[in-house]
Amino acid sequence: xxxxxxxxxxxxxxxxxxxxxxxxxxxxxxxxxxxxxxxxxxxxxxxxxxxxxxxxxxxxxxxxxxxxxxxxxxxxxxxxxxxxxxxxxxxxxxxxxxxxxxxxxxxxxxxxxxxxxxxxxxxxxxxxxxxxxxxxxxxxxxxxxxxxxxxxxxxxxxxxxxxxxxxxxxxxxxxxxxxxxxxxxxxxxxxxxxxxxxxxxxxxxxxxxxxxxxxxxxxxxxxxxxxxxxxxxxxxxxxxxxxxxxxxxxxxxxxxxxxxxxxxxxxxxxxxxxxxxxxxxxxxxxxxxxxxxxxxxxxxx
Amino acid sequence: xxxxxxxxxxxxxxxxxxxxxxxxxxxxxxxxxxxxxxxxxxxxxxxxxxxxxxxxxxxxxxxxxxxxxxxxxxxxxxxxxxxxxxxxxxxxxxxxxxxxxxxxxxxxxxxxxxxxxxxxxxxxxxxxxxxxxxxxxxxxxxxxxxxxxxxxxxxxxxxxxxxxxxxxxxxxxxxxxxxxxxxxxxxxxxxxxxxxxxxxxxxxxxxxxxxxxxxxxxxxxxxxxxxxxxxxxxxxxxxxxxxxxxxxxxxxxxxxxxxxxxxxxxxxxxxxxxxxxxxxxxxxxxxxxxxxxxxxxxxxxxxxxxxxxxxxxxxxxxxxxxxxxxxxxxxxxxxxxxxxxxxxxxxxxxxxxxxxxxxxxxxxxxxxxxxxxxxxxxxxxxxxxxxxxxxxxxxxxxxxxxxxxxxxxxxxxxxxxxxxxxxxxxxxxxxxxxxxxxxxxxxxxxxxxxxxxxxxxxxxxxxxxxxxxxxxxxxxxxxxxxxxxxxxxxxxxxxxxxxxxxxxxxxxxxxxxxxxxxxxxxxxxxxxxxxxxxxxxxxxxxxxxxxx
Numbered sequence: 001x002x003x004x005x006x007x008x009x010x011x012x013x014x015x016x017x018x019x020x021x022x023x024x025x026x027x028x029x030x031x032x033x034x035x036x037x038x039x040x041x042x043x044x045x046x047x048x049x050x051x052x053x054x055x056x057x058x059x060x061x062x063x064x065x066x067x068x069x070x071x072x073x074x075x076x077x078x079x080x081x082x083x084x085x086x087x088x089x090x091x092x093x094x095x096x097x098x099x100x101x102x103x104x105x106x107x108x109x110x111x112x113x114x115x116x117x118x119x120x121x122x123x124x125x126x127x128x129x130x131x132x133x134x135x136x137x138x139x140x141x142x143x144x145x146x147x148x149x150x151x152x153x154x155x156x157x158x159x160x161x162x163x164x165x166x167x168x169x170x171x172x173x174x175x176x177x178x179x180x181x182x183x184x185x186x187x188x189x190x191x192x193x194x195x196x197x198x199x200x201x202x203x204x205x206x207x208x209x210x211x212x213x214x215x216x217x218x219x220x221x222x223x224x225x226x227x228x229x230x231x232x233x234x235x236x237x238x239x240x241x242x243x244x245x246x247x248x249x250x251x252x253x254x255x256x257x258x259x260x261x262x263x264x265x266x267x268x269x270x271x272x273x274x275x276x277x278x279x280x281x282x283x284x285x286x287x288x289x290x291x292x293x294x295x296x297x298x299x300x301x
Numbered sequence: 302x303x304x305x306x307x308x309x310x311x312x313x314x315x316x317x318x319x320x321x322x323x324x325x326x327x328x329x330x331x332x333x334x335x336x337x338x339x340x341x342x343x344x345x346x347x348x349x350x351x352x353x354x355x356x357x358x359x360x361x362x363x364x365x366x367x368x369x370x371x372x373x374x375x376x377x378x379x380x381x382x383x384x385x386x387x388x389x390x391x392x393x394x395x396x397x398x399x400x401x402x403x404x405x406x407x408x409x410x411x412x413x414x415x416x417x418x419x420x421x422x423x424x425x426x427x428x429x430x431x432x433x434x435x436x437x438x439x440x441x442x443x444x445x446x447x448x449x450x451x452x453x454x455x456x457x458x459x460x461x462x463x464x465x466x467x468x469x470x471x472x473x474x475x476x477x478x479x480x481x482x483x484x485x486x487x488x489x490x491x492x493x494x495x496x497x498x499x500x501x502x503x504x505x506x507x508x509x510x511x512x513x514x515x516x517x518x519x520x521x522x523x524x525x526x527x528x529x530x531x532x533x534x535x536x537x538x539x540x541x542x543x544x545x546x547x548x549x550x551x552x553x554x555x556x557x558x559x560x561x562x563x564x565x566x567x568x569x570x571x572x573x574x575x576x577x578x579x580x581x582x583x584x585x586x587x588x589x590x591x592x593x594x595x596x597x598x599x600x601x602x603x604x605x606x607x608x609x610x611x612x613x614x615x616x617x618x619x620x621x622x623x624x625x626x627x628x629x630x631x632x633x634x635x636x637x638x639x640x641x642x643x644x645x646x647x648x649x650x651x652x653x654x655x656x657x658x659x660x661x662x663x664x665x666x667x668x669x670x671x672x673x674x675x676x677x678x679x680x681x682x683x684x685x686x687x688x689x690x691x692x693x694x695x696x697x698x699x700x701x702x703x704x705x706x707x708x709x710x711x712x713x714x715x716x717x718x719x720x721x722x723x724x725x726x727x728x729x730x731x732x733x734x735x736x737x738x739x740x741x742x743x744x745x746x747x748x749x750x751x752x753x754x755x756x757x758x759x760x761x762x763x764x765x766x767x768x769x770x771x772x773x774x775x776x777x778x779x780x781x782x783x784x785x786x787x788x789x790x791x792x793x794x795x796x797x798x799x800x801x802x803x804x805x806x807x808x809x810x811x812x813x814x815x816x817x818x819x820x821x822x823x824x825x826x827x828x829x830x831x832x833x834x835x836x837x838x839x840x841x842x843x844x845x846x847x848x849x
Binding site: 196197199200211214 | 319642676681683684685688689707750
């Protein structure tokens with residue numbers, strides 16, 4: 001811990017207002033999502049707690065029928081928007097993080113293999129990556145989503161919706177990570193410490209894992225952070241298009257889709273609050289990722 | 302008295318960092334007379350490059366000229382360095398690969414430089430550009446060529462032409478020949494010297510190489526830790542250094558000293574391991590290696606290209622006796638490192654054989670176990686002290702790995718004892734096991750690298766340019782360490798270097814490589830006194846040797 005407090009990274013962090021603000025914002029949003037069930041006044045996933053009479057209540061105005069007051073108003077079902085946003089944030093973050101974890105896992109593994117082994121395997125993996133790059137990643141995600149839904153029995157579809165979402169976003173984002181890892185691996189494997197490891201007869205698997213992997217991880221950290229913002233937006237887009245999180249377990253994207261229906265009939269809050277939350281989340285993750293990239297790459301300074 | 306062309310008065314350059322400010326140059330005063338070549342010599346961190354940069358006002362951020370004045374012909378230039386930069390004072394950089402714009406023809410770069418500093422017609426500028434190319438010995442028909450079509454030495458000539466084109470009074474040359482082979486270095490330095498004498502241009506030559514200083518400069522300034530230690534006429538300073546630092550610098554500079562190594566047989570008989578003339582430790586027979594330069598598999602198949610091959614090592618044969626040091630010398634691209642990689646098994650020879658203690662290393666009859674046993678006994682010390690240690694590993698773990706892999710210790714206490722023993726043998730302390738490589742200096746890292754090679758108790762150690770990245774005083778220490786270890790453990794060395802002076806003090810026998818072929822093989826004494834091959838003679842003549 002002491003080492004961290006004296007590191008260049010921490011020094012730069014404290015001196016960059018953007019980094020501090022975005023970090024505080026991300027942490028707040030994560031904490032809100034994690035402790036949603038303690039903070040939220042109602043459980044928006046529980047249909048029994050909803051009262052249709054509360055529908056379309058404006059923020060901070062008492063409902064005409066029940067007299068209840070809601071911080072951010074309610075939607076058409078009478079669902080408390082503040083609670084829905086907290087739980088939606090949880091879904092969005094969870095999907096984003098898991099998708100990034102999946103993309104990073106695949107990307108690091110394939111990138112290491114391609115860079116270290118080279119030859120036809122490298123050609124195969126990287127051409128596959130090139131082909132995937134020619135399609136927008138949201139299209140790939142929809143494709144994977146569609147196939148997965150088609151394979152699943154109807155009864156499982158809603159239950160597995162989140163897993164399918166993670167899978168489809170994860171599989172659509174691995175390319176940039178694999179490319180970065182591959183190029184770092186190409187640099188690292190020519191260094192003499194790798195030759196020294198080969199001299200004592202270590203097998204290639206151990207060299208890749210114990211020697212090269214730790215040395216290619218810092219660019220991965222940066223890309224993973226930026227990919228997190230992308231994944232969150234991808235999830236919101238999918239949910240907005242109606243192929244993501246189901247309305248019974250709404251994510252931020254689902255809430256925005258619901259809100260969009262009522263935007264021109266005067267119920268602006270149903271769209272606005274989830275949209276602002278998504279904006280803050282994606283923006284702060286992105287800013288933090290940018291700062292991390294600039295700091296870890298001295299050439300950009 | 303000759304007029305002072307350039308005068309540095311009490312200059313200090315300070316770098317402000319978060320860990321406090323650091324004086325790279327500390328109260329330095331120098332002057333440069335018209336037409337003289339002044340050498341600035343020192344080890345890394347002495348502040349010599351910063352001094353050169355300060356004259357041009359090119360101190361890298363966050364450094365600042367914190368005190369002192371720089372004046373050119375009595376006029377202060379530190380306040381507005383752009384006034385003189387390029388036109389009156391120009392610079393030659395170390396790396397000719399990056400100091401020329403790769404996307405522009407050299408002729409255009411010359412014309413641009415000429416026209417920037419003296420307004421003249423295009424025809425006039427063209428004439429002058431052609432003339433300056435002729436002066437540096439480059440065929441004017443290459444006027445429209447791009448930098449990548451030139452060799453390193455030729456590129457540095459173009460850079461010299463560029464620096465001289467505006468007719469400057471002073472040229473600051475920062476390690477102009479460090480990245481060149483000895484033969485090119487010699488030519489470039491001679492050219493620089495000749496042109497500057499002709500044009501009465503003064504030169505400040507910044508270098509770490511005492512040999513270059515000795516052979517090129519009129520006066521020399523010795524820097525240490527940002528301070529001027531000694532200044533004076535080159536021959537006198539190097540012959541009779543008054544300051545103890547200069548003395549040690551001159552002493553540790555390797556000279557060609559035939560037979561300066563102590564043959565183990567010179568020692569008391571019966572005590573020291575003798576050179577065992579009968580048994581060969583390592584024999585290479587008609588070693589050949591080809592490289593495939595064709596594009597990647599996929600594109601080659603796609604475009605139906607044939608494989609393009611280049612011969613890096615061409616049937617090289619040599620043998621090393623047990624307990625001996627065999628030196629391999631050659632320019633860059635002569636195949637030295639390729640041979641090293643084949644000997645340790647990092648590369649497979651295209652043909653030929655390597656025999657270790659009578660066993661063929663490339664034979665297919667070796668089991669995994671046997672080859673592992675042989676690996677254990679042939680280890681390597683690498684060139685770069687920065688890339689040869691895994692930056693994420695602690696020193697203890699780096700040394701532990703070979704011990705574990707070869708199963709050399711039975712218990713954890715045993716392992717610890719062995720690691721401490723290794724650190725002790727290379728002159729490091731026990732507390733270093735917990736440190737990471739970046740906490741050590743270049744010389745200390747090289748010691749760690751040697752300790753790692755020793756960890757598996759090898760018979761043969763391949764040293765691939767083990768000291769070329771180190772300062773001379775550190776180099777001398779590392780070479781001494783290698784000699785001591787050789788005596789203590791009767792090691793056999795294959796010592797690979799481009800530096801004739803270093804190899805003369807280390808090797809019993811020397812092989813000279815040129816373009817992949819072994820052109821000469823002699824005992825150390827014979828090679829330096831009676832070289833046979835023309836190329837060897839040329840190498841010996843070109844080597845910048847401190848010869849006092």
